[in-house]
Amino acid sequence: MSQPQKAKHEQLLHISKRAALPMWKSWLIRVLSVVASLILCAIIIVLFTGDNPIQIYATMIKGAVGTTRRVWGLLQNVAMLLCVSLAVTPAFKMRFWNIGAEGQVLMGGLATASVMILFGSKLPPALLMVVVILASIVAGAIWAVIPAIFKAFWNTNETLFTLMMNYIAMQIVSYFVYIWSVPKGSGKIGVINAATQAGWLPSLGKHGYLLNILIVAVLTVAVYIYLKYSKHGYELTVVGESENTARYIGINVKKVIIRTMLLSGALCGVAGLLLVSGTDHTITRDTAAGRGFTAIMVSWLAKFNPLYMVLTSLLIVFMQKGATEISTVFGLNDSFSDIITGIIIFFIIGSEFFINYTVKFRSSKEVAAQ
């Protein structure tokens, strides 16, 4: 007899898919989830520091945008994260789980660094710049197209393939870092062409990040237009929604998969270029700094819309910077920001459920009456 009762108990919660919510309601749910996560984070912070949570959030805001230098730093980081997010988005829209952005960025960065090192003093500056840009784009694209080819022709699982490619890229970078290390054997490349600045992206603005930010801004609009208004964007959306439909209307699915991943990888290559030639002027195996993975969350949280991605990447970078500040001010550890980021993402991920589904609570009386 216990089993039917249990079955009844299960029925107290009935979950069903809901028709689309109005825009404002779904955004309200998302905002509420962020607020809820901030409250939870505040509680955690209070547990560790015992300080007033409002003061802590004030510290956070100060840490993220407290000074001009910090605002620039924030924007630069948003730009970098956004660039990688833009890169993975066309692939995701095609339902190709490219989680290899980390490796593609690294390969782009490696190509940049190698051109800077090998040809830094041999080519005229303008030509060098062109070669640097081309090399980074091509390297990123090649790294992305390898799993795409296998996906297109043999349906090889792209999630696992691209994931593995990340670590292969990291080892390749480590290899070259040792080969080119300065001084020899130190395991570090150091600033490349520090004296000549050959192959460096020109630095604009007070802190030298303006060019990076502008490039990413242009890319954001370009990717938005590409996805929404171009024939390619239309094709990859159809492929993502239904390969059968794509074949039916005569889209060459293999070609679209390969082309889209070339684009995805090329944009990752650009991110590598901006990181190496535009920011760090050096390369390590951590140059991508996990952005390849964070970008997946940024893109997904923004529903693959490049314009929303500006907001989601801003949110994540803001929280990271703010949390870093909290850890310094309150003597906590740097990694605190990862915990905060994790919690916020969990909440936003969870909130999607309430946007897509309704939960009907039935009173036990109702069930008993059945």
Add this chain to the structure above:
Amino acid sequence: MYNHEILSILGENGSGKTTLMNMISGIYHPDEGQIFIGGKEAVIHSPKDAYRYKIGMIHQHFKLIDVFTAVENIVLGINEGKYDLKAATKVVQETCEKYGFEIDLNKKIYQMSVSEKQTVEIVKTLYRGADILILDEPTAVLTPQEIDKLFAVMRRMRDDGKAIIIITHKLNEVLSISDRVSVLRKGEYIGTVNTCEANESILTEMMVGEKVSLNIARTEPQNAKKRLSLTNVTVLSDDGRSILKNVNFTANAGEILGIAGISGSGQKELLEAIAGLQHLKSGSILYYDPFTGKEENLRDKTPMQIKNLGVRLSFVPEDRLGMGLVGSMDITDNMMLRSYRSGNGAFVHRKAPQDLAKRVVKDLKVVTPGVQTPVRRLSGGNVQKVLVGREISASPTVLMAAYPVRGLDINSSYMIYNLLTEQKENGVAVIFVGEDLDVLTELCDRILVISGGVVTGIVDGRGATKEELGLLMTKAHHSEKEGAAQ
């Protein structure tokens, strides 16, 4: 519902048969009402509950795990006794012998034919001790021989004391297998009769309500000229079986060519072969261009290449949301599926498709909040109107439609018939794949019957009788059997 009997649930497509049975087997929850089993009220909230009440359901789409063997699938989900596959195999083998199933229990499901899979499904429910078996459209995918075998097994199970419910929309099957018939219409229970007191006309009347004369306006073909001719077309499936064998026919401009056959006889592959979606093992598909008078062979061309040849081929596939349309896109973007390549430059032009979307919505009376609504949210009939509207708008020279009225209400169906007739009058070669023989005989000028991938006859639509077509639909299997015997 009694033991020792076979009850048929009869109803048209979309009359609620499957939903009702899903409720009994615990997949959906009834919003109100009760189910009684053995005189007691039964509360079925999950498939597990259904098993406890000894109800077993055999779905249209088999619920089997491809990489498991037959016996692994059969014991799946049973939690009593020791887990011992060898012992289970023995028990299952006995059940099989008792009812006359022929099956290799250690074969993996993905290596099996459809009929073998169905056998596994039935054995599975029996092994679980089901006393009430529900079979949802079990004959749709079977050859006549396999149907005979299935019916024999069902009778043996009935004689063993099982209660069997068979869901179907085929009258002849109802009459030959069942003891009583319950009829559903649009989700409502109409009545139950004993099969021995029933005949086709009584059941039809119950099924469709007041007797509907189809009354489709059929005009004489004008100026019929060859438009498309297929010679010795053979198509193989992935595993090397031939799905189409030496198919020959000609479709003429200005007429509707109907294609009749048991579902899964190769209709889908035939249309896909013409549309450039199937690889031909042999044969040719010749298209006679009405504008240039040239002949083009469409064999092994991609849909893109066919289009570039200037062949205006429209195709309304069976799977509307899985192939013909993209569910999450709005009506405008779906209109664009065929035309997005038009215009210069890298960008799509949404103006024309949007106008087209508005026109289709207006002309075909599509019920929708607007052209920005994703088609997934439209009802089946409206989805079909969007699809047919788009395909017709391309002013085709050949129009192929597979089961275009499946799941549609009577008014929408007529609208589709009229649209097809209108196209025919405009000189289009229309190919119509249907399942309702009444419609085929009233709508089509000629009817091609296909059976097991072989064309068994092409008859004049005006003189054809249902009996004649029914005979042709099962013909090839006999000749095949003879061939195998030699």
Add this chain to the structure above:
Amino acid sequence: MITSFLHRAVMQGIPLLFGSTGEIITEKSGNLNLGIPGIMYVGGISGVIGAFLYENSLTDKSNPNAFLIIAIPLLSCLLGSFLMGLIYSFLTTTLRANQNVTGLALTTFGIGFGNFFGGSLITLVKTDVPSITLSLTSKYFAKTLPFADKCGWFGEVFLSYSFLAYFAVLVAIVVAIMLKRTRVGLNLRAVGESPATADAAGISVTKYKYVATCVGSMIAGLGGLYYVMDYASGVWSNDAFGDRGWLAIALVIFTVWRPNIGILGSILFGGLYIVHNYLNNLIPMNMSTQELIKMAPYVVTVLVLIAISMRKKRETQPPASLGLAYFREDR
């Protein structure tokens, strides 16, 4: 030298074996848990926290309770990784969130969690080096079989490990048998292949996904604990665990979802991870070449992945519903 190489390879392989066995159970239920690296971090740090608290509560450091000093880190490790599995299950199974996104967020969170508490403990003890040492606990965790050093090379290769190492092998064998020969294994595989079918057969998909993911997480968490307490002799330093979590996921593919192959596979991967140290003695090579050799496990995994997709043998494919959320009425 070969014996010592094999010995080190096994030591390296054990965390991978724990991780991959855990991930295999999880993936067999259809959950692609990319949070495994984070979970292994959390498993490690939870054990460290437990051990730290216990060691500090001792008044007489020379004579700890042998049971408690093992049980406390072990249980806190299991608890920490269990909670991680629970977060993943709740988000993906109950709330039907995207598995890739959830898993990656879990890894970010887990590594952050590990480094945060690791860093905090390091600050707390105020050492000169950026690490925390739990030599007392480690002594108990790293205890090898008593007669290992009396059996020569045989002892070094087969007997010279701690109980967790043998436990890893045992778990892998048990899981392999469970998957192949038991009802629970059959049901679990069914859930991963086709949740709709499993559901129709009366198997609780939700329950299986939850249990498989949480148990899988706990097993993977032990990999983190083994790494700190035995391999690293009780020394926790931030990020030292490195990319072993991803290597464990690679191992899952390499073994085509079979934990028994994982036993040898983990030793192979472990060997590839350290082989450069040994090759260096034979043929002197520079640091750069060593980095290339470290690439080998990933390259091999990619090749296996390509091979299984080209051969299209149904038995070696990933679970058919891997990565997809299940909703009963969604059909």
